[in-house]
Amino acid sequence: MTGICNGRVVVITGAGRGLGREYALAFAAEGARVVVNDIGTSLDGEGTDASPAQQVVDEIHAAGGQAIANGEDVADWDGAGRLVAAGIDAFGQVDIVVNNAGIVRDRMFVSATVEEWDATMHVHLRGHFCVARHAVNHWRARHKAGEQVDGRIINTTSGAGLQGSIAQAAYSTAKGGIAALTLVQAVELGRYGITANALAPSARTRMTEQAFADKMAVTEGSFDVQHPANIAPVVVWLGSSESADVTGCIFELEGGRITIEDGWHLGATTDAGKRWKPDDVGEAVHKLIAEQRPARPVWGT
Template sequence: MDGHRLCDGRVVAVTGAGRGLGRAHALAFAAEGAHVVVNDLGVGLDGLPGADSPAVQVVEEIRAAGGAATAHGGDVATGEGAASLVRTALETYGRLDTLVNNAGFLRDRMLVNLAEDDWDAVIRVHLKGHFLPLRHAAAYWRTEAKAGRTPAARVVNTSSGAGLLGSVGQGNYSAAKAGILGLTLVAAAELERYGVQVNAIAPAARTRMTETVFAETMTAPEGPGGAFDAMAPENVSPLVVWLGSADSSGVTGRVFEVEGGRVTVMEGWRRGPGTDKGARWTVREVGQTVRELLPRAETPGAVHGT
């Protein structure tokens, strides 16, 4: 094993780490020397409990490769589940350095067919499931900072292109993922004083959630080693590991789109063209003004699925 790995000595908790992106992240952190708390509730794509959790299988993979990991089967969208995630890290390894919020599932419907339960379930797991682990981890880091042990703590949240641009048939998912972006910005601003950096990714990869979108493997020439699978979830993990390491010092409040071999810094909402009358507009005036401003503004990106 390399004695100079990027995350040697760090303790990392990854939610939804039994499959897909979360599993890839957990394995990648372990390969860089981290002790990993592998969280997975073991549910199906619709959020209902599965036969058994895959978290233990990921832990066994990590240990078989010489790494250190422990499983956590709690529901991180509950206060007790989120608190026990942090508690597991502290009781097992004595600390927590990085939180990767990744857990989620889909219940896709067009808006007119979207049931209230489907809205609530997706918002709960994605948005509340980000907030609660972040809240409990942040409370621990604040206590450490106030005791004079300011951490080099890191949080990596998981948004989506659906949160950045919207996605037809995914009103609940798009709203949750957009909410995660807002939460990321607020957390980065509030927690910086305690040594905590908070960033978000908007990944595109082939997982259980996206297998109908990326039904076929996209490949590109890689050289002597063979073809490059551009949709493999493992392509996303290097950025997540770097953001979760001490090496990313100074990077916070940012959103990164990552797909295949491409990484893009997203710039988010910025003020475009505007005008100030200095007094209240009439309805007709403001309508005419908007008509004049819009051609000077950048055209929004297309909503996914249009």
């Protein structure tokens, strides 16, 4: 199997189902060797099951590709190290990390628990950190040895992380943190030949089918806008050598639509040239708000 990722090695977390599965199949179809990582938990992060990852590996093998299954917990520091090492041991190196694994604990903020909050941060934020950090160790060592590195970090944020989502305070916070992490990684790691970008995909998955049932319904007789396979081509291209000049971008993807988010910009500003009096602040702030470009609304409003 040959394609734009021929010979490259990709580690994909949460690759046993949904978006991750489609990424794994698409990378393999383009010649990549794939580490299919999935611990096999329920949607809220409970239990384990090795079969989803192995089923994806079996599909790749049946199509003539190369892949191995891995069941490490991405949020465990040592486990994430073993995950990256598995790719190196099996295929000689790792070139791409796709951080896709996640859980959701939907709850209105007034009812949220600290246990739900911690679990969400653990999988999303710590999971993104641990796997990428071990991959960067690998790439940095190769760079120091004089090798030309062509590394890729592809993170997963969300529309919830970019604009907020009702009943998803923890999930939105974690996904917003991932977007910020991506910007920092892009700036810091470019010197080693590593790019970092993030995805905010809209597609039919276990998470979105529950939260947005009407939007995610299958469209009969026409282009299935919400099919998760629609997201994979952009992810594969970002993992290829062709994307070496693209870093620090947040891609919002849905169906056939590709949007690069505009990011934070300096908004309307006023300067009194002296210390403000409390009584004067309100008028100034309301004037600035009136001049601002309206923000995208929070999901669910």
